[in-house]
Amino acid sequence: xxxxxxxxxxxxxxxxxxxxxxxxxxxxxxxxxxxxxxxxxxxxxxxxxxxxxxxxxxxxxxxxxxxxxxxxxxxxxxxxxxxxxxxxxxxxxxxxxxxxxxxxxxxxxxxxxxxxxxxxxxxxxxxxxxxxxxxxxxxxxxxxxxxxxxxxxxxxxxxxxxxxxxxxxxxxxxxxxxxxxxxxxxxxxxxxxxxxxxxxxxxxxxxxxxxxxxxxxxxxxxxxxxxxxxxxxxxxxxxxxxxxxxxxxxxxxxxxxxxxxxxxxxxxxxxxxxxxxxxxxxxxxxxxxxxxxxxxxxxxxxxxxxxxxxxxxxxxxxxxxxxxxxxxxxxxxxxxxxxxxxxxxxxxxxxxxxxxxxxxxxxxxxxxxxxxxxxxxxxxxxxxxxxxxxxxxxxxxxxxxxxxxxxxxxxxxxxxxxxxxxxxxxxxxxxxxxxxxxxxxxxxxxxxxxxxxxxxxxxxxxxxxxxxxxxxxxxxxxxxxxxxxxxxxxxxxxxxxxxxxxxxxxxxxxxxxxxxxxxxxxxxxxxxxxxxxxxxxxxxxxxxxxxxxxxxxxxxxxxxxxxxxxxxxxxxxxxxxxxxxxxxxxxxxxxxxxxxxxxxxxxxxxxxxxxxxxxxxxxxxxxxxxxxxxxxxxxxxxxxxxxxxxxxxxxxxxxxxxxxxxxxxxxxxxxxxxxxxxxxxxxxxxxxxxxxxxxxxxxxxxxxxxxxxxxxxxxxxxxxxxxxxxxxxxxxxxxxxxxxxxxxxxxxxxxxxxxxxxxxxxxxxxxxxxxxxxxxxxxxxxxxxxxxxxxxxxxxxxxxxxxxxxxxxxx
Ligand SMILES: [Zn+2]
Numbered sequence: 001x002x003x004x005x006x007x008x009x010x011x012x013x014x015x016x017x018x019x020x021x022x023x024x025x026x027x028x029x030x031x032x033x034x035x036x037x038x039x040x041x042x043x044x045x046x047x048x049x050x051x052x053x054x055x056x057x058x059x060x061x062x063x064x065x066x067x068x069x070x071x072x073x074x075x076x077x078x079x080x081x082x083x084x085x086x087x088x089x090x091x092x093x094x095x096x097x098x099x100x101x102x103x104x105x106x107x108x109x110x111x112x113x114x115x116x117x118x119x120x121x122x123x124x125x126x127x128x129x130x131x132x133x134x135x136x137x138x139x140x141x142x143x144x145x146x147x148x149x150x151x152x153x154x155x156x157x158x159x160x161x162x163x164x165x166x167x168x169x170x171x172x173x174x175x176x177x178x179x180x181x182x183x184x185x186x187x188x189x190x191x192x193x194x195x196x197x198x199x200x201x202x203x204x205x206x207x208x209x210x211x212x213x214x215x216x217x218x219x220x221x222x223x224x225x226x227x228x229x230x231x232x233x234x235x236x237x238x239x240x241x242x243x244x245x246x247x248x249x250x251x252x253x254x255x256x257x258x259x260x261x262x263x264x265x266x267x268x269x270x271x272x273x274x275x276x277x278x279x280x281x282x283x284x285x286x287x288x289x290x291x292x293x294x295x296x297x298x299x300x301x302x303x304x305x306x307x308x309x310x311x312x313x314x315x316x317x318x319x320x321x322x323x324x325x326x327x328x329x330x331x332x333x334x335x336x337x338x339x340x341x342x343x344x345x346x347x348x349x350x351x352x353x354x355x356x357x358x359x360x361x362x363x364x365x366x367x368x369x370x371x372x373x374x375x376x377x378x379x380x381x382x383x384x385x386x387x388x389x390x391x392x393x394x395x396x397x398x399x400x401x402x403x404x405x406x407x408x409x410x411x412x413x414x415x416x417x418x419x420x421x422x423x424x425x426x427x428x429x430x431x432x433x434x435x436x437x438x439x440x441x442x443x444x445x446x447x448x449x450x451x452x453x454x455x456x457x458x459x460x461x462x463x464x465x466x467x468x469x470x471x472x473x474x475x476x477x478x479x480x481x482x483x484x485x486x487x488x489x490x491x492x493x494x495x496x497x498x499x500x501x502x503x504x505x506x507x508x509x510x511x512x513x514x515x516x517x518x519x520x521x522x523x524x525x526x527x528x529x530x531x532x533x534x535x536x537x538x539x540x541x542x543x544x545x546x547x548x549x550x551x552x553x554x555x556x557x558x559x560x561x562x563x564x565x566x567x568x569x570x571x572x573x574x575x576x577x578x579x580x581x582x583x584x585x586x587x588x589x590x591x592x593x594x595x596x597x598x599x600x601x602x603x604x605x606x607x608x609x610x611x612x613x614x615x616x617x618x619x620x621x622x623x624x625x626x627x628x629x630x631x632x633x634x635x636x637x638x639x640x641x642x643x644x645x646x647x648x649x650x651x652x653x654x655x656x657x658x659x660x661x662x663x664x665x666x667x668x669x670x671x672x673x674x675x676x677x678x679x680x681x682x683x684x685x686x687x688x689x690x691x692x693x694x695x696x697x698x699x700x701x702x703x704x705x706x707x708x709x710x711x712x713x714x715x716x717x718x719x720x721x722x723x724x725x726x727x728x729x730x731x732x733x734x735x736x737x738x739x740x741x742x743x744x745x746x747x748x749x750x751x752x753x754x755x756x757x758x759x760x761x762x763x764x765x766x767x768x769x770x771x772x773x774x775x776x777x778x779x780x781x782x783x784x785x786x787x788x789x790x791x792x793x794x795x796x797x798x799x800x801x802x803x804x805x806x807x808x809x810x811x
Contacts, residue, residue, distance in 0.1 A: 032240070032241060032242060032243035033239070033240045033241075033243050033291065035240065035290040035291070035357070036289070036290055036291065036292065036293040037289060037290060037293060037298065037358055038290060038357040038358055039357070039358075039359075039360055039433055039434075040356060040357045040360035040431045040432070040433055040439060041357065041431060041432055041433070041434055042353070042357075042427055042428065042431055043426075043430055043431070043432065043448065043450075043451070044119065044451070045116060045119035045120045045191065045424060045426050045427060046119050046120075046122070047426075047430075047448060047449050047450065047451055048120070048426030048427075048429060048430060048446055048447070048448050048449075049120070049121075049426065049446060049447050049449075050120075050425055050426060050444065050445065050446050051445035051446055051447065051459075051460070053445065053462075054444055054445050054462075055378055055383075055590065056378065056425040056444050057425075057445075058383065059378060059381050059383075059388060059422045059425075060120070060422050060423060060425055062381065062383075062385065062386060062387060062388030062422070063113065063117075063381075063387075063388040063418070063419055063422035063423055064117050064121075064123075064126075064423070065386055065387055065388070066387035066388050066407075066419070067110060067113045067114055067117060067126070067129075067419060067423070068125065068126070068129070069387060069407070070110060070407075071089070072129070072132055072133055072136070073087065073088075073089035074089045074090055074091070074092055074408070075092065075096070075106065075107050075110065075133070076089075076107065076133065076136050076137075076140075077089040077090075077091050077092070077098075078091065078092075078096070078098055078103050078104065078156035078157070079104060079107070079136065079137065079140045079154075079155070079156045080136070080140060081098070081156075082140065082147065082155060082156055082157060082158060083140045083143035083144065083146065083147040083149075084143065084146065084147055085139070085140065085143065092106075092408050092409075092411060093408055093409035093410075093411075094405075094408070094409045094410040094411040094412065095410070095411040095412055095413070096156075096408075096411040100172075101157060101161065101171060101172035101173075101174070102172050102173060102176070102177055102413075103156040103157055103177070104155055104156030104157065104177050104180075104181060105176065105177040105180040105181075105411075105413070105416060106180075106411045106415070106416050107133065107137075107156070107180075107181060107184065108177070108179070108180030108181040108182070108183055108184035108185075108416070109180055109184065109415075109416030109417065109419045109420055110133070110184065110416075110419060111130055111133055111134070111181075111184025111185065111187060111188050111197075112180075112183055112184045112187040112419070112420050112423075113419035113420050113422075113423045114126045114127070114129055114130035114133075114188070114192075114423075115127075115130055115184070115187035115188045115190070115191035115192045116187065116191060116420065116423040116424045117423045118130065118191060118192050119191040119192070120423060120424065120425075120426050126192075127192045127194075130188050130192055130194065131188075131192070131194055131196075134185065134188055134194050134196050134197045134200065135196065137154060137181070137185070137200055138196055138199070138200050140154060141153070141154040141200055141203055141204075150207055150210060150211070151203070151206075151207065151210075152203035152204055152205075152206050152207030152208075152210070153204075153207050154178075154181065154200065154203070154204055154207075155174070155177065155178060155181070156177075157174065157177070161174040162174055162175075162211060165223055165226050166211075166215060166219065166223055168222060168223070168225075171226070173226060173227040173228065173229070174226075175226070175227075175228035175229060175231050175254075176227045176228055176229035177229075178204065178208075178229075178231070179228065179229030179230050179231050179233075179234055179280075180229065180416065181204070182201055182204055182205070182231075182234045182235075182238075183230065183233075183234045183237075185197040185198070185200055185201040185204075186198075186201055186234060186237055186238060186241070189201065189241070190241070198241070201238060202238070202242065202244075202247075205235055205238055205246070205247050205250050206246070206250075208231070208235065208250050208253070209246055209247075209249060209250040209253070212250070212253040213253075220253055221256070221257055221258070224254065224256040224258070225258070227274065227276075227277040228254055228277075229280050230280035230281075230283055230284055230347075231251070231253075231254040231284070232251045232252070232253075232254035232255060232280075232281065232284030232285070232287070232288060233251075233280060233283045233284035233287050234251075235247050235248070235250045235251030235254070236248065236251040236284060236287040236288050236290075236291045237287060238251075239251060239291055240287075240290075240291055248288075248291060248292070251284065251288065251291075252288070254281075254284065255284075255285075255288070256281055259273075259278055259281055260281070260285065260300050263282070263285075263299075263300040263303045263304050263307075264296055264299050264300050264303070266299075266303050268307045268311060268328050270307065270308070270312065270325040270328075271325060271326060271327045271328070272324060272325065272326075273324065273325050274323055274324055274325075275312075275319055275320035275323060275324055275325045275341065275344050276320065276323065276341055276343045276344045276347060276413070278304070278325070279304075279308075279344055279347035279348055279351060280347055282300065282301045282304035282305070282351050283301070283347060283350050283351045283354065285297045285298075285300040285301040285304075286298060286301035286302075286351065286354040286355060286358065287354065289301065289358075290354070290357075290358075298358060301351065301354070301355060302355055302358075304351070305348075305351055305352065305355055305365075306623075306624060307328075308325075308348065309348075309368055310624055310625065310637060311328035311329050311535070312325055312326070312328065313331075314331060314339060314340055314396055314599075315375070315532055315534075315542040315544070315549055315599065315600070316340060316371070316372070316375035316376045316379065316394065316396070316549050316589060316599065317345055317348070317368065317371045317372025317373075317375055317376045318339070318340030318341070318342070318344060318345045318372065318376045318394060319340065319344050319345075319348070320339065320340065320341050320344050321334040321335075321336055321338065321339050322336065322338045323338070323341055329535035329536050330536055331534040331535055331536055331537075331540075332534040332536050332537035332540035332600065333536055333537070335396045335397040335398070335562075335600060336395065336396070336397050337393065337395040337397055337400055338393045338395070339393060339394060339395060339396040339397070340376060340393060340394040340396060341392065341393055341413075341414060342376065342377070342380045342390065342391055342392065342393075342394065342414035342417060342418060342421075343413050343414050343416075343417045345372050345376040345377055346377065346414075346417035346418075346420065346421050347417075348368075348372060349369055349372060349373065349377070349421075349428075352365050352366075352368055352369050352372075353365075353369065353427075353428055356369075356431070357431075359622075360431070360433065360439065361621065361622060362621075362622045362623065363484055363485075363486075363487065363506055363507055363508065363621055363622065364487070364506075364620065364621075364622050364623030364625065365622075365623075366441045366442075366484050367484075367486055367487050367488075367506075369428060369441070369442075370441075370442060370486065370547050371547055371549075373428075373442070374464070374547050374548055374549075374588075374590055375547075375548065375549040375589050375590060376394060377421050378590040379391075379394065379402075379589050379590035379592070380394055380402070380414070380418065381418060381422060382402070382404040382593060383593060384593065384594065385404065387407060388418070388422055389404035389405045389406060389410075389415075390404060390405045390412075390414050390415045390418030391403065391404060391405075391414060391418075392405070392412045392413075392414045392415075393414075396599050396600065398559040398560075398561060398562045398563060398598040398600065399554065399557070399558040399559030399560070399596045399597075399598065400596065400597060400598075400599075401594075401595065401596045401597070402592070402593060405418075425444065426446060428441055428442060429441060429442045429444050429446050429448070429459070430446075430448045430457070432450075436477075436478055436479055436480050437479075437480040437482060438450070438457070438479050438480070438481050438482065439482050439484070439508070440457075440459070440471070440481070440482065440483040440484060441484050442484075443459070443461050443463040443464075443469045443523075443525075444459070444461075444463075445459055445460055445461050445462075446458075446459050447459070450475075453475065453477065454475045454477070455473065455474065455475035455476070455477055455479070455515070456473075456474045456475060457471055457472070457473055457474075458471065458472045458474070459471050460472070463525070464527070464545075464546050464547055464548050464577060464588075465576040465577055466576065467524065467525050467526055467527045467546065468522065468523060468524045468525065469522075469523045469525075470520060470521065470522050470523070471483075471520065471521040471523070472518070472519070472520050473515045473516070473517065473518070473519040473520075473521075474517050474518075475515075475517060476514070476515060476516045476517060477514065477515060478512075478513070478514045478515075479511075479512075479513075479515055480510065480511075480512040481510075481511040481512070481513075481515075481521070482508035482509065482510055482511070483508060483509045483511070483521070483523060484508055484509075485503050485504065485505050485506065485507055485508065485509050485525070486505065486506070486525065486546070486547060487505055487506035487620060487625075487627055488505065488527075488528075488530065488544070488546060488547070488627070489505045489525040489526060489527075489546070490505050490526065490528070490629070491505075491526045492504075492505055492509075492523070492524060492525050492526065493522075493523070493524040494509045494511070494521065494522070494523050494524075495521070495522045496511055496513070496519065496520075496521050497519055497520055498520075498522075504619065505619070506619060506620050506621055506627075507621050509523075525546065527545045527546030527548075528545070528631055529543060529544070529545045529550075529570055529579070529631075530543075530544055530545070530631045530632075530633055531543055531544070531567065531603065531631075531632060531633030532544060532633040532635055533603075533633050533634060533635070533659050534600070535637070535659070535660075536660070537660070538634070538659045538660050538661045538662060538664070539602055539603050539604060539661075540562065540600050540601070540602060540603075541565070541600065541601055541602075541603045541633055542599055542600050542601070542633075543565070543567075543570065543579075543586060543601070545577060545579075548577055548588045548589070548590070549588070549589040549599060550577075550579060550586040550587065550588060550589065551586065551587060551588075551589045551592045551597040551598060551599045552565075552581070552584045552585070552586055552597060552598045552601070553584065553585040553586070553587050553592065553595055553597055554584070554595065554596040554597055554598065555595045555596065556595065556596065557596060558596055559596070559598060561602075562598060562600055562601055562602045563584070563598055563601055563602070564601065564602045564603070564604070565581060565601035565602065565603050566581070566582075566603075566604075567603060569581045569582055570586070573585075577591075609663070609665060609666055609795035610630065610632055610795065611794060611795055611796050612630050612632075612792070612794055613630070613632065613634065613662060613663065613666075613793040613794060613795050614628045614630055614632060614634040614636075614658065614659075614662060614791075614792070614793040615628060615629040615630045615790075615791070615792050615793075616628065616629070616636055616656075616790070616791040616792075617629050617647070617789075617790065618644060618647060618648050618649045618788070618789055618790075618791070619644075619647050620644045621644060622644060623638075623644075624637055624638040624639070624642075625637060625638075626638060626644075626649070626656065634658065634659045634662060634793075635659070636656050636657060636658045636659070636773075637656070637657045638654065638656055638657075639654050639655055639656070639657050640653060640654030640655055640775075640783075641653045641654035642654035642655055642656055642774070645787065647789065647811075648674075648676075648787045648788065648789040648811075649773075649787060649788050649789070650787045651773075651774040651783065651784055651785070651786060651787060651788065653783060654774070654783070655772050655773060655774040655775035655783060655784075656772065656773035656774060656788070656791075657771065657772055658689070658771040658772070658773070658793075659771065660767070660768060660769050660771055661767040661768055661769075661771075662689065662768065662771050662793055663689065663765035663768070663793065663795065664765065664766070664767035664768070665767075666764065666765050666795040667742075667764060668740075668741060668742035668743075668795065668796050668797045669740075669741050669765060669793070669794060669795055669796070669797070670738060670739065670740040670741070670792070670793075670794040670796065670797055670798040670803075671687060671699070671738070671739050671791075671792070671793055671794075672736070672737065672738035672739075672749075672790075672791075672792045672794075672798070672803065672806055673686065673687070673736075673737060673738075673773075673788050673789070673790060673791040673792065674734050674735070674736050674788065674789040674790045674791075674811050675701075675729070675734070675735055675736075675737060675784075675786060675787070675788050675789075676732070676733065676734045676735070676786050676787045676788075676789075677701050677729055677730070677731045677732070677735070677784070677785070677786040678731065678732065678785045678786045678787075679731065679785040679786070680701055680702055680728060680729070680731050681702070681782040681784075681785065682700075682702050682703065682704055682782075683700055683702075683703065683704070683776065683778070683781040683782065684700060684701060684702075684774075684776070684781060684782045684783060684784040684785070685698050685699065685700055685772065685773075685774060685775055685776045685781065685783075685784055686698075686699045686700070686701060686729075686737060686773070686774070686784060686788070687699055687772065687773050687774075687791075688770075688772050688775060688776050688777050689765060689766075689768045689770075689771045689772070690766065690768055690769075690770055690771075690777040691766050691767070691768055691769050691770065692769075692770065692777055693716065693717070693777050693778055694713075694714075694715060694716050695713065695714045695715070695766035695768075696711075696712070696713060696766070696768075696777045697710070697711065697712035697713075697763075697765055698710070698711055698712075698776065698777070699737060699739060699748075700776075701728055701729035701784075702728035702729070703724070705724060706728060707724055707725045707726060707727050707728055708724075708725035708727070708728055708729050708737075708748070708750070708755075709722055709723065709724050709725065710722065710723040710739045710746065710748050711723075712741075712746075712761065712763040712764075712765075713763060714763050714764075714766060721746070721758060721760070721761045721762065721763050722758065723739070723746050723747070723748040723756045723757060723758045723761070724756055725748055725750065725755045725756050726755060726756065727755075729750070731786075734789070734811060735750060735751060736749075736750070736751050736752060736806070736807040737749065737750055738752075738798065738803045738806070738807075740797040740798050740803070741761055741797060742796070742797035744759055744760055744761060744762055745757065745758075745759055745761065745797075746758045746761030747797075747800075749800075749803045749807075751807055752803055752804040752806075752807030752808060753804075754800060773788055773791060774786075774788065789811050790811055792806070
């Protein structure tokens with residue numbers, strides 16, 4: 001949470017490496033070391049103010065009330081008891097009770113929240129409260145020796161917990177708890193200018209180095225099997241503040257090889273690992289990259305992000321079932337009351353913004369950020385509690401209902417990260433590049449006062465209730481203004497003082513000009529209702545409109561199975577973002593509280609396929625997710641190195657994976673695509689939809705007979721029905737190919753012209769599990785060397801005229 005903000009502050013009075021800037025009370029601190037490998041930066045929280053009225057501002061206000069309400073003596077009771085100081089306070093309950101091994105963690109979250117609330121509002125009462133907590137923590141740390149602990153130790157539990165984790169004896173997660181306290185101290189230093197917090201923190205860091213230097217590498221690595229939060233992150237962040245190499249060394253004690261090694265190799269080994277134990281390790285890795293420039297750390301972090309968001313993430317942006325990662329692409333099969341722990345998304349958003357700083361061309365990072373912010377973070381606070389109580393899990397089974405924390409008898413982990421999430425909504429709305437480039441990432445009503453520029457940007461909107469937002473500039477100067485156009489926002493429009501600009505979905509709208517006071521930018525982001533299927537079940541789907549996941553409202557009615565949704569019945573109401581399907585209301589998931597709901601639906605157990613099943617434009621600029629332009633939600637995934645390249649997919653040794661069963665049940669079909677073959681190899685595949693080597697349909701640019709071939713079978717290669725072209729497909733040029741099938745007729749077209757047909761082609765598509773572009777069901781066949789574009793799938797046979805027309809439209 002903290003350090004990315006600090007990277008911005010360095011532009012002020014940079015201090016020499018190895019020294020720590022003197023701080024004045026309440027003034028943000030200055031960092032010693034600039035981040036390496038970043039080309040975008042956050043603005044400090046002090047530069048962004050939320051405007052009232054948005055759900056974010058309302059959530060923030062509730063959390064502000066709570067962190068002001070919490071009693072210092074109760075929260076610090078066990079810290080005092082732990083070092084023999086008297087305390088008459090009533091002990092807390094829940095995970096802060098005197099016998100809970102995680103006690104003390106909430107105080108760390110609370111410190112971070114107070115520091116963020118102060119920076120976000122300027123309200124000194126938050127800082128005053130944080131300062132008072134730091135004072136007590138310093139008193140407790142000073143008594144470490146008296147209490148029989150090593151110098152620098154500070155916790156609400158005895159240091160023997162560390163002995164136990166080192167000895168691999170049963171203990172919950174002592175370093176996890178210390179990390180929260182350390183992060184809270186660092187935030188009080190960086191955001192509230194508390195110098196004592198830095199002193200206490202450096203004492204803890206020295207203690208950590210001392211404890212872990214005594215261990216062998218093997219002992220340390222074994223110890224890291226126990227959850228340790230973001231120890232590598234906070235110590236790296238401290239290193240960036242102090243420049244003291246001891247702090248980097250202390251951070252690297254927490255580099256967990258068992259997790260890092262497969263990630264560095266791009267391998268998904270996450271199955272059956274505790275999910276939120278791993279996310280902070282990846283955040284630590286990207287911070288270690290930014291501190292050292294060692295690219296292996298960046299690879300670990302970016303591979304983790306890709307693997308988790310692509311293969312382990314629910315539609316709301318969250319991950320984990322029962323707190324654990326499951327096998328890749330198991331989503332529909334992992335719906336329960338304990339899905340989507342909130343801490344995981346708090347941490348994934350921290351990771352996402354660090355990765356964006358590393359590569360600010362990646363709109364997909366911000367698309368994920370927005371999806372998770374609205375549908376998990378915003379959705380997990382109870383709006384009817386004045387203290388902003390929080391979900392722990394967010395149930396995603398049909399009939400699930402959200403449950404919440406309370407004032408003093410819960411203190412679950414997600415209650416703590418909830419305090420943090422709801423006090424930093426200003427942190428990712430706007431970024432800059434250190435020069436004149438201003439990124440607008442999120443559409444949250446707010447005012448940015450650009451430090452040192454004399455320019456303010458005011459954003460007025462009721463988005464997502466309204467599909468638009470407006471920016472008003474005050475001040476003047478050249479700004480390369482870049483506004484994120486979400487990947488779903490087909491038809492988006494941007495106007496500067498009424499003059500339309502050229503924009504595209506899934507990219508930044510670039511408005512590079514000299515601005516003057518009163519200039520206005522209007523952004524329109526049309527929101528169509530669309531569906532997304534799960535990777536493991538094409539018929540298990542969620543409904544979205546714009547960035548918002550819609551859930552079915554079921555009141556007190558529990559459900560034993562996913563309800564069936566007929567998409568044709570979805571109708572808007574007079575309330576923005578609210579729809580009906582039959583007798584069921586669809587509400588934004590972030591407004592779904594106090595009643596049972598479903599997020600996922602069965603869309604036709606034998607789904608009536610739409611005539612136009614899927615259409616992949618491949619216009620994305622990054623990431624591995626290819627949108628389905630039909631709106632049917634049949635999202636495809638790039639795998640094995642395939643990448644978006646200039647509005648196409650360069651297969652690059654990899655392939656594209658389409659949803660399972662994409663043509664299951666079809667009695668007729670057409671598949672058309674543009675393809676550019678760079679190297680012609682026998683038996684490579686333009687596409688191959690199958691269940692293995694017994695049932696499949698494919699198009700190869702050259703069979704062993706030397707010509708292009710379409711084949712379809714339901715019982716192995718000996719039973720293939722084929723359409724053999726007169727020649728192989730050409731190389732080095734974009735070529736349009738189409739296969740159509742209806743009744744007993746199959747036709748193969750090249751560049752809009754029929755080249756071959758089979759009048760006895762009766763096989764029909766299977767319920768495929770391996771549905772690929774560029775890859776064969778046969779493991780020995782080569783992958784296609786080339787690129788594809790404009791891939792279309794229909795559940796009917798296109799006419800020859802239609803094929804000619806599609807070809808004529810070009811790529
Ligand atoms: Zn949690």
